[in-house]
Amino acid sequence: MRKSPSGIKEIARRVGVHHSTVSRVLNPQTRSLVSMKVAARILDIAEALGYRRNPMAVGLKTRRSFTIGVIVPDLTNPVFPPIVRAVERTMGKEGYVTVLADTDNSIETERFVLDSLYARQVDGLVLATALLNDEIIAECRKRQVPFVLVNRTIAGATATSVVTNDSYGIRLAVEHLVGLGHRKIAYVGGPLNTSTSKSRHEGFGEAMRAFHLRADPRITYECKSLTSDAGSTACQSLIQSKRRFTAIVAANDLLALGCYAALDAAGLRCSADISVTGYNDMPFAEHFAPPLTTLRIPLTEMGNQAALLLLRKIRDPKTVLPSVQLQPSLIVRGSTARPSQSR
Amino acid sequence: MRKSPSGIKEIARRVGVHHSTVSRVLNPQTRSLVSMKVAARILDIAEALGYRRNPMAVGLKTRRSFTIGVIVPDLTNPVFPPIVRAVERTMGKEGYVTVLADTDNSIETERFVLDSLYARQVDGLVLATALLNDEIIAECRKRQVPFVLVNRTIAGATATSVVTNDSYGIRLAVEHLVGLGHRKIAYVGGPLNTSTSKSRHEGFGEAMRAFHLRADPRITYECKSLTSDAGSTACQSLIQSKRRFTAIVAANDLLALGCYAALDAAGLRCSADISVTGYNDMPFAEHFAPPLTTLRIPLTEMGNQAALLLLRKIRDPKTVLPSVQLQPSLIVRGSTARPSQSR
DNA sequence: TTGTAGGCGTTATCAC
DNA sequence: GTGATAACGCCTACAA
Numbered sequence: 001m002r003k004s005p006s007g008i009k010e011i012a013r014r015v016g017v018h019h020s021t022v023s024r025v026l027n028p029q030t031r032s033l034v035s036m037k038v039a040a041r042i043l044d045i046a047e048a049l050g051y052r053r054n055p056m057a058v059g060l061k062t063r064r065s066f067t068i069g070v071i072v073p074d075l076t077n078p079v080f081p082p083i084v085r086a087v088e089r090t091m092g093k094e095g096y097v098t099v100l101a102d103t104d105n106s107i108e109t110e111r112f113v114l115d116s117l118y119a120r121q122v123d124g125l126v127l128a129t130a131l132l133n134d135e136i137i138a139e140c141r142k143r144q145v146p147f148v149l150v151n152r153t154i155a156g157a158t159a160t161s162v163v164t165n166d167s168y169g170i171r172l173a174v175e176h177l178v179g180l181g182h183r184k185i186a187y188v189g190g191p192l193n194t195s196t197s198k199s200r201h202e203g204f205g206e207a208m209r210a211f212h213l214r215a216d217p218r219i220t221y222e223c224k225s226l227t228s229d230a231g232s233t234a235c236q237s238l239i240q241s242k243r244r245f246t247a248i249v250a251a252n253d254l255l256a257l258g259c260y261a262a263l264d265a266a267g268l269r270c271s272a273d274i275s276v277t278g279y280n281d282m283p284f285a286e287h288f289a290p291p292l293t294t295l296r297i298p299l300t301e302m303g304n305q306a307a308l309l310l311l312r313k314i315r316d317p318k319t320v321l322p323s324v325q326l327q328p329s330l331i332v333r334g335s336t337a338r339p340s341q342s343r
Numbered sequence: 344m345r346k347s348p349s350g351i352k353e354i355a356r357r358v359g360v361h362h363s364t365v366s367r368v369l370n371p372q373t374r375s376l377v378s379m380k381v382a383a384r385i386l387d388i389a390e391a392l393g394y395r396r397n398p399m400a401v402g403l404k405t406r407r408s409f410t411i412g413v414i415v416p417d418l419t420n421p422v423f424p425p426i427v428r429a430v431e432r433t434m435g436k437e438g439y440v441t442v443l444a445d446t447d448n449s450i451e452t453e454r455f456v457l458d459s460l461y462a463r464q465v466d467g468l469v470l471a472t473a474l475l476n477d478e479i480i481a482e483c484r485k486r487q488v489p490f491v492l493v494n495r496t497i498a499g500a501t502a503t504s505v506v507t508n509d510s511y512g513i514r515l516a517v518e519h520l521v522g523l524g525h526r527k528i529a530y531v532g533g534p535l536n537t538s539t540s541k542s543r544h545e546g547f548g549e550a551m552r553a554f555h556l557r558a559d560p561r562i563t564y565e566c567k568s569l570t571s572d573a574g575s576t577a578c579q580s581l582i583q584s585k586r587r588f589t590a591i592v593a594a595n596d597l598l599a600l601g602c603y604a605a606l607d608a609a610g611l612r613c614s615a616d617i618s619v620t621g622y623n624d625m626p627f628a629e630h631f632a633p634p635l636t637t638l639r640i641p642l643t644e645m646g647n648q649a650a651l652l653l654l655r656k657i658r659d660p661k662t663v664l665p666s667v668q669l670q671p672s673l674i675v676r677g678s679t680a681r682p683s684q685s686r
Numbered sequence: 687t688t689g690t691a692g693g694c695g696t697t698a699t700c701a702c
Numbered sequence: 703g704t705g706a707t708a709a710c711g712c713c714t715a716c717a718a
Contacts, residue, residue, distance in 0.1 A: 018705045035703060052462045057695035059399040060710045075424040085418045085445050097459060100443040102428045116440060119395040257630055287600055289632030361689050366713060378687060400711035403694045
């Protein structure tokens, strides 16, 4: 076992003071308790020795790890990397290290992962995995770990979260389609156990009503997952149902992509025959065939905000944090057009 | 400061043994030193109390953190999430937690981040940031931290790495194009300070020679970064140069995407006028317009292998690890076709 | 097989 | 202001 290169005691020895004095100096919080002269000497030597405080020891003593966890359902979903990156960067600037966990959409692995994080005494959590009724989040509350939700929230929105206005986003999509002349609009949504899918679903109904149109339940689908495959399957049934529709509002870009595939397979052209909108404006959405009309959400901003909120909570556990809601914006591209005359 | 729910001493008290005995039992390594009867009792109570060992204390004592770091240049590059995810999962199964760091392609932030990781006594590192001449990796060696490179390696390949055979991949692309009838093939590559870009570049030259063609330096470009924008700029100059070419081999999917844009802007159609190949088969490459012919590399496999190697090294620092090289495979899609007659 | 004692590097709470 | 001392929770010779 190699000796550590330096340490508070070694510095104390060299400077000729007690190591507790060194500790005080090296800790910004308590530096003022020590005379400037001594402090300066200590800082000097520490610098010269390349001193780095040992987070393990600090953690053991203070029960703080300067580590936070961020938990995502699936890192390969392009929505999450920008968020993770932003969180990591913002926390990094403040001396926190972020450990990443990908639950692969499994609630068991989420529980497992959280256990490991608790054991490591993470100072906080950013959760992108919230279900509407999420027992895991209930546990977080019990454990008294500061946490903030990102992207999704829970039923009642009783936890601090950074989300976007999903129903408004969908309304923008519907508005756009209606403006183009669409009347028969199908909806391909995600599982209703997440806040995002739920509000998008509700938003669709509301928007249609607002335009005096009918959200026909026979052409609205709830997919089991937010994947391209699921979207494809849904769109396929939609087509086979023989119901009339000229546009599809998808609750997610991946679903929209699946719709592309199904339309293609059925010999229908997007946007000439059927218009499609997505949601998220995921990276490269503009490169799809056709470029996808979708809703952009400020992912990096969400990550930053989440990190900032978490920091506040960590530093002052008594503060009650506000939630923040950001606005999506409609990005019009080639997947939407006037409805085909023949349909 | 809340008392921890349990702890080795509490268990000892309840069982009526000394806490060192408990420690032995709770540590698989030393469990055999204790009688089965006592061990069983201890395990029982520990279970009942929901005991979790405190990694801080363990770490302080043993200088191991059961934490590894994975460092990527840019998490929003879709190549990395699958790798990161695989590493995280494989390490997680073995009780390791992975800290993610995104250097944003900056060598300073990489250094900063590594410093923070060293201080936290990470047990190992997975680096996806290697430059051909990488001083940072030299430092890792000095620090004696086990590490393995992934995706890229360094000059001389003197460190263990998990990479793919880049020159072979490019050769597959060239072979494919030549098979289609192309003779004038342009190359749009990345900065030559990474092993991937370098071998792809070299591979291009070799492949062309193998087919008795000329890798014309006037139509080969070295982009400053592996981004869509850079590819676009390069392709633009290529077009403006008025040199003849019927196909572009891009060293990366993003570059290829940039070529799409530039071709589009110039009124050229891919693949009718110009064929384009990419590299990486990034997610959604099949959805581009046109679907991109590219080389698939086994990202998840790479992550797994890297993690496995790292584990071996951590567990037995004396082992000298082999490097592993995986093979890319050509995925033919719509961006390549026979050369246009008119060019 | 089990207990004893010391220590990992730091902070916190006393005294001086 | 500064020093002494005792933790934090666990591991590990060494002794019994």
